[in-house]
Amino acid sequence: xxxxxxxxxxxxxxxxxxxxxxxxxxxxxxxxxxxxxxxxxxxxxxxxxxxxxxxxxxxxxxxxxxxxxxxxxxxxxxxxxxxxxxxxxxxxxxxxxxxxxxxxxxxxxxxxxxxxxxxxxxxxxxxxxxxxxxxxxxxxxxxxxxxxxxxxxxxxxxxxxxxxxxxxxxxxxxxxxxxxxxxxxxxxxxxxxxxxxxxxxxxxxxxxxxxxxxxxxxxxxx
Numbered sequence: 749x750x751x752x753x754x755x756x757x758x759x760x761x762x763x764x765x766x767x768x769x770x771x772x773x774x775x776x777x778x779x780x781x782x783x784x785x786x787x788x789x790x791x792x793x794x795x796x797x798x799x800x801x802x803x804x805x806x807x808x809x810x811x812x813x814x815x816x817x818x819x820x821x822x823x824x825x826x827x828x829x830x831x832x833x834x835x836x837x838x839x840x841x842x843x844x845x846x847x848x849x850x851x852x853x854x855x856x857x858x859x860x861x862x863x864x865x866x867x868x869x870x871x872x873x874x875x876x877x878x879x880x881x882x883x884x885x886x887x888x889x890x891x892x893x894x895x896x897x898x899x900x901x902x903x904x905x906x907x908x909x910x911x912x913x914x915x916x917x918x919x920x921x922x923x924x925x926x927x928x929x930x931x932x933x934x935x936x937x938x939x940x941x942x943x944x945x946x947x948x949x950x951x952x953x954x955x956x957x958x959x960x961x962x963x964x965x966x967x968x969x970x
Contacts, residue, residue, distance in 0.1 A: 754786055757798040761785075765800040766818045773822040779848035780818050785811075787873055788839040807859050809954055811839040812900060816951060818845075823921045823935050823948060824896045826851050831891065833913065835884035835956070836900035840866030840877070846898075847875040854891050856884040860962040883959055887913045894918060902931045902953040914938050923953045 762780045771777065786797035789811055793803045802810040821842070826832065828850025834843050837857035843866070846853045855877055857863035863881045870877045880888060885907050887897070892913035899910070899922035906922060914920055918938050923931035933948040 751786055751794065754784055754798070755781070758782070758785065761798040761800070761814055762818075766815050769815055771815070771818045771822050773825075775826065775849050776818050776821045776845075779821070779845045780814065783841065783844045783848050784873060785814065785841060787869055788841040788844070805839045805862070807862055809838050809859070809862060811841050812953070816949075817842050819949060820898055820900070820921050820933065821845055821849070823933065824898050824919055826896060830895040831893075833888055833891070833894040833897045834900060835887070835897065835910070837863055837866045837879050838900060840870045840875075840879070842898070842900050843877045843879070844870060844873060844875050847877050851896075853877045854888050854894075855879045856882050856888055858882070858884060858957060858960045860960065881960055881962070884956060885909065885958060889913060896920070897922075899923065899956070900953065901956040903956045906936065911936075911938070911943075916940055923951050925955075926950075 758781050762777055786794045789797050789803050800813050800815050802813050805811050826849050830851045832846050832851045832853050834855040837855040843853050843855045860881045863879050867879045887909040893915035894913055895915055895918050897910050897914055897920045902923050902925055904925050910920055916938055920936040924934050926932045932950050935946045937944040
């Protein structure tokens with residue numbers, strides 16, 4: 749792939765893989781066209797950066813397929829100025845899409861090497877995202893409440909910390925486990941006295957893991 753023409757590939761990705769599958773939010777579509785996805789994958793996978801598939805980023809983690817990133821972002825109903833918490837930074841690509849829309853993004857990554865790499869790539873790409881190495885199950889209370897929370901790993905349950913740190917009227921988007929190795933996207937809308945849930949696509953994500961992990965050697969692929 750000629751990376752000099754990456755914007756053409758991004759445009760084609762959006763047209764054929766995302767818009768054609770029902771994603772309509774114009775902010776999301778424009779952000780997906782503008783974020784250089786090839787920067788967030790390892791060099792050996794850059795030729796596949798704009799293919800609708802997850803790709804390895806090291807540490808047994810993946811960058812999500814573009815369609816899933818777009819769908820989850822649309823479900824979150826992001827608008828400029830919103831404060832968003834992401835659970836599971838991974839490569840940093842999802843955070844970049846949120847930031848491109850104009851959100852103020854705080855992202856939690858449990859693996860220190862991935863957090864460091866994501867910080868570097870996000871900065872290089874021009875996105876101001878706060879990436880914190882921490883246990884994502886606990887959220888990030890220091891900056892709560894959030895207008896939206898997006899979980900980019902498979903969860904067996906919705907953590908109380910996520911519920912508590914979401915503002916009234918906010919949305920939580922999370923792939924919840926429904927079978928072994930299979931999840932389904934659920935959106936939880938926080939009302940004053942109740943939660944309203946809506947269920948969406950089936951999907952497959954790597955699982956939310958407890959604790960943090962710090963490697964002796966920083967800078968793994970991601």
